[in-house]
Amino acid sequence: MSPHKTQPGNKKESHRVVRRRNEQAEIDSIETKLSNPDAFAGAKYFNDLPISDRTKDGLKKGGFTQLTEIQRKALPLALAKRDVLGAAKTGSGKTLSFLVPVLDILYRSHWNSSDGLGALIISPTRELAVQIFEVLKKIGRTHTFSAGLVIGGKEFDVEQERIARMNILVATPGRLLQHMDQTVGFNCDNLQVLVLDEADRIMDMGFQRTINAVVENLPKQRQTLLFSATQTRSVKDLARLSLKDPEYVAVHEKAEHSTPQKLTQHYVVCELQDKLDILYSFIKTHLKNKVIVFLSSCKQTRFVYEAFCKLQPGIPIIHLHGKQKQTKRVDIFRQFSHSQHAVLFCTDIAARGLDFPAVDWVVQLDCPEDADTYIHRAGRTARFDAEGHALLMLLPTEKDGMLEELKNKKVPIEEIKIRADKQKSIQTQLQSFCFQDPEIKYLGQRAFVAYMRSVYLQRKKNIFKVTELPADEFAHSLGLAGTPKIKFVKKAEKTLGPAKVSAIPSSDEKEEEKEEETQKTKTKYDRMFQKRNQDILSEHYNKLVDYEGDKLGDGDDDDFMTLGRVDHALESDSDDNMKESKADNLSKRQAKMGKKELAKRSSKGEKLVFDEEGKPHQLYEMVDEADFLKDGDAKAQKDAFITETGELMKTADVDDKAMAKQKRAEKKMKRKMKEKEAREMASGNGGSDQEEFESDDEDMDQDSSSEDDDDQEQGKQQKRKWFQKATSDDDEEESSTKKRVLQVDQPETIQDQEALALKLLGGL
Structure with missing residues (x-):
């Protein structure tokens, strides 16, 4: 290979070596400074802390320059890889107190994608996890770590494909434990830092068992950071189980008030x-x-x-x-x-x-x-x-x-x-x-x-x-x-x-x-x-x-x-x-009830009057007492109302009965006309019109008398009908009627019917 072709490669290789050498020198310098973290307790800006240049650039681009009180005290201890139990007022900047150490500790360990999961941040709610992840993206843009957000409500299959490649993971307890149980290839054996944000809320009720199960799957040799606005007994119990010689940082413990001054x-x-x-x-x-x-x-x-x-x-x-x-x-x-x-x-x-x-x-x-x-x-x-x-x-x-x-x-x-x-x-x-x-x-x-x-x-x-x-x-x-x-x-x-x-x-x-x-x-x-x-x-x-x-x-x-x-x-x-029920679907028992029983069980109606504001009132509430007493006292008005209403009901009852009687008569007439038409269709002639009309009149008289008898008491004698037994006074008339009856064979043809009609006419 010619010299002019190898020279660029040598320059590139030398540049990489120089960069690595500078990074290692920076890391050694940071490690030396962090041997005494108390020396940085009075720092006012992030640039005053022993952190990497990449982290400083990310903080600057994210708009974070000045340290808060909790950050001044917690950051040097966390950067020195000590376990920290932090408590500060809400809104005091606890998020950066654990995100900056997470990024810098992994950077000093030369962490890359092949090393697996290096930092785990657990949040009690999805919204807080999303917020932590957004801040992590702001200040971690200059680093090369891969970061992931694992929360409920998203596609589990997609998370399974990517979670094994994550270096930093922000998660809620439930979904994290689900991945530990079901995702193949996901392990936390190399975990360096565990962070529990809002630790007191995480240890509430349903979270406690989940967190205990998660901690059992983590290596014991790790750094643990716990932060919360309040410290409860459950948090202290968790600290005894998960933290080793923790540094307790409570910046507002001696403050006059536990809430912000403004x-x-x-x-x-x-x-x-x-x-x-x-x-x-x-x-x-x-x-x-x-x-x-x-x-x-x-x-x-x-x-x-x-x-x-x-x-x-x-x-x-x-x-x-x-x-x-x-x-x-x-x-x-x-x-x-x-x-x-x-x-x-x-x-x-x-x-x-x-x-x-x-x-x-x-x-x-x-x-x-x-x-x-x-x-x-x-x-x-x-x-x-x-x-x-x-x-x-x-x-x-x-x-x-x-x-x-x-x-x-x-x-x-x-x-x-x-x-x-x-x-x-x-x-x-x-x-x-x-x-x-x-x-x-x-x-x-x-x-x-x-x-x-x-x-x-x-x-x-x-x-x-x-x-x-x-x-x-x-x-x-x-x-x-x-x-x-x-x-x-x-x-x-x-x-x-x-x-x-x-x-x-x-x-x-x-x-x-x-x-x-x-x-x-x-x-x-x-x-x-x-x-x-x-x-x-x-x-x-x-x-x-x-x-x-x-x-x-x-x-x-x-x-x-x-x-x-x-x-x-x-x-x-x-x-x-809170039983679900439908008013339209009646049970078998209710369907068998009579009208009286259903009326007893049903709610009684009540007439109300609404005032100008839309509020309901009884009728008597809308009338002044003096105007009300003009018509008499309450009992007298009640009796008068019952009497008047009773008379109206009696009159209405008579009209209803008359109308019902008329409808029944009309229905009877229609039925007789249909029967007459049917007989005419069957017999061809069907007899004289006079006979039919006489028969209809007789049936109408019987029907009318029957309807009138329904309104009378049961002990009265009813009119004798055609099928009842005749009395002795009618024997002679009945016998004379029987003598006039002609005995003929059943007619089979039209000629037989015509002959029968002539005989009947001759008999008359």
């Missing part, structure tokens, strides 16, 4: 039935703000979203909950992030870690389950030294217990009052929506049951008192005409004792006791007919709301109210209280 926090005490009115009034007065409204369940979120969309408050409305498809949830997350003015109704799925830019207000319509949940919710605003406001709505029964919880957590919060002249009522509009739209009515019923169940399931019974909730008033505030029956509240009353305000929608306690006593002797058909609200979950309503956008995903664990506490197991109330 966060203004207030609470308002209101009745349960006034919450939606206050929320609507708040939105109407904050049309130029970006607001997040937290509710306790998916069903409530859907109902409030649909109802407020119909109310059209004048601001874009969005909703986010765990029952939506993953693609729709990601679209909603991005839509709200890029919106300047909008209202987001959501569950606690959006309470952890999500970074929505420029949120002005966080409104907690339903009380959080504890102070930690309040901190996470309120942390969606006032992030990174920005200003924000938080409003908490408390019931009178929740006030004392929740304020004590917040006080213990160093949460400064003040009470404010609602101006009555600024509050607008939407109850009439909601009633109209439920009356006109079966879907809104269905969602309202489900929202009512979901809220009552969420309160019943809460562990802190000193705050959440389900037996003291005004259930009837709450149902009416949702626009429902009646209160759905819920048996778990009855169970709570038995265990907790009687309450001041009963949450059982029963109008008569004695009837309830009587039903319980006779329940054993009733058949299942009797119990079925006496059930209330049988159409609450009918198939018709299920079809109305089962639209594509809001179907349940692949079973991930994102719904706040999907609680599985062992000490709060529910009865099979969904089977007993």
